[in-house]
Amino acid sequence: MNGKILRISVAMALWIASLTALLFALNIGRAVPIDGARLIETATLCSDPARPATCADISLPYHSERPTQDRTLTRYFAVDIPLDPATEGLQALYLPKLADTVTVTLNGETLFEPPMNRSLDSTPVLIPIPPALLDDDMARFVLTLRGAAPEGLDLWPFHIGPHAHLAPVHDTRMSFGPGVARFSMGIMAVLAIALLLIWWNRRAERHYLWLAASCLSVLFILTHIAFGASIGSYKIWTILWSFSAAVYVFTILKFLRHFLSLPVLTLERVHLSSILLCALVALVLPGGYTFSVSLTINALSAPSALAVLVLLWMRRTELAGRDFAVFFTCMSIAVTLGVYTLTITALPNTPRSLQLYQIMPLVMSFACVYLILAKFLQSLHGYEALTTSLNQTLDQRTRELEESFTRLAQTEKREVIAQERSRIMLDLHDGLGGQLVNTLAYIRRTGSGDDTIRLALEDALRDLAMMLDSVESQESLVTLLGMMRTRLEGLLADNGITFDWQIGDEPVAPVSGPSPNLNLARIVQEAITNVIKHADASVIRVETDARTISISDNGTGFDAEAGRAGSQGHGISNMRRRAEALGARLEIASDASGTRVSLAFPDAAAPKPCSDAA
Secondary structure, X not given: OHHHHXXXXXXXXXXXXXHHHHXXXXXXXXXXXXXXXXXXXXXXXXXXXXXXXXXXXXEOXXXXXXXXXXXXXXXEEEEEEEOOOOOOOOEEEEEOOEEOEEEXXXXXXXXXXXXXXXXXXXXXXXXXXXXXXXXXXXXXXXXXXXXXXXXXXXXXXXXXXXXXXXXXXXXXXXXXXXXXXXXXHHHHHHHHHHHHHHHHHOOOOOXXXXXXHHHHHOHHXXXXXXXXEOOOOHXXXXXXXXXXXXXXXXXXXXXXXXXXXOOOOHHHHHHHHHHHHHHHHHHHOOHHHXXXXXXXXXXXXXXHHHHHHHHHHHOHHHOOHHHHHHHHHHHHHHHHHHHHHHHHHHOOOOOXXXXXXXXXXXXXXXXXXXXXXHHHHHHOOOOHHHHXXXXXXXXXXXXXXXXXXXXXXXXXXXXXXXXXXXXXXXXXXXXXXXXXXXXXXXXXHHOXXXXXXXXXXXXXXXXXXXXXXXXXXXXXXXXXXXXXXXXXXXXXXXXXXXXXXXXXXXXXXXXXXXXXXXXXXXXXXHHHHHHHHHHOOOEEEEEEOOOEEEEEEOOOOOOHHHHOOOOXXXXXXXXXXXXXXXXXXXXXXXXXXXXXXXXXXXXXXXXXXXOOOO
């Protein structure tokens, strides 16, 4: 039996080690560049600013020594940054990770003072910079770090840039760190009350009591992560929040032992004795040793955490398959998060900047909710007739919801496609469009290249602009036509052609959206291009009413039937294909007095959004 326990224990240890290694491989919390902002990865470190000999250039992240002394460490970091006079908008300084508190000055002016009795160890800091302080050519930032010597000081690479770029990153990290911790606190408090009420009515089922105790015990460390508050003396508060993790493991072990109806485990007594002994040692020793003792007791909790998984595995046949899967998965994730957090806390030069302990209670709360629901569902089995009726109603509502969700998913898909199309168009405008404009400007300025290249670039730029217009003018065809007029007037003027603009009622197409708009724009573009190339016209007239868009000219005309097989054949064929996609009818009439291309829509009605993903 002992050999079997040993083998399972080794397997569980390897399992947790693998999950922890995977978590480290994800490199959560690493410093990465932010668009538009400057990443500061070097600084000048001074132990005493008045003594230049104590200053040296360092690379970030910085991790100080951790002396076992009951005192405050202070370090000064200076960063000189040249300023760009063309910078516009509110600028900010973003510190994703530091320990323990920081004071920031810019050119001698205080930008940020830390809140009283509060640690910023788990809290990202975003500091707006008043524009008046950025008038000089050089900005000198001085960051003064202070913190308890036993826990050391940390400063990770930070960013300086537009407030609008840094604020979303700050908010995301704030939500994932203190935000999740505060949410977990609320969930744990509610669960603790609910579990205590259940236990009060089911005194024999003591696993509810220990589960409630686990929810209460974890509140201390969640408070530390969520608010960074220091309640009472440094020694007492450090014992409370750091020892709560060990107590949490102990209560989970007690819960599982009662849930599986096992006798008292020797490991329980050893674990509880270790907690009490280490707490006594931490109280007796000077405050400089408190943090080291807390790390020790948390490391000693590892066997109990591993025992939880071993017990679950050995008793898996006594649990329903679903119950075992839920508990084992939740316990594995919880133990992994605990080992990960302990590792990055204990290492003096941790390569990760974001702790994940605040997620552990959420994982465990899922198991708690599952347990409560499973117990209550068992009591509902006696009401089979009612359950059958409810299930039938539920099935009907589910089908209705699925249909609603399907429609909603289609709508959301169209919206996502439209947003992605807009993003792509914007990227084309800023990227390809800018390159085309720069190339044209270069050709015109230097006189290099030939007219063919210049005209091709101008055509490409107009075509790109028309594609962008089709996205920006989704709701109005007249607006789209007006944009095309603006884009094409220069080209028509170069060819001695003028626009006769006769806009009446707003045309209403059967479908709306970027794709239909682009099809319409291509038809109008092809018609106008044919006039320029073949018609020898001096005037192009564009007319609209509620059902029709017409493009006519005073040129020489052409044989429409013969044109199908000629150079215009492909163009006319494409126009007809695009008109069919619009749900419209294309009519082309031509004689010696000119050509008229008409696009006729069905009776006016509210346009439907385009379902085509193209």
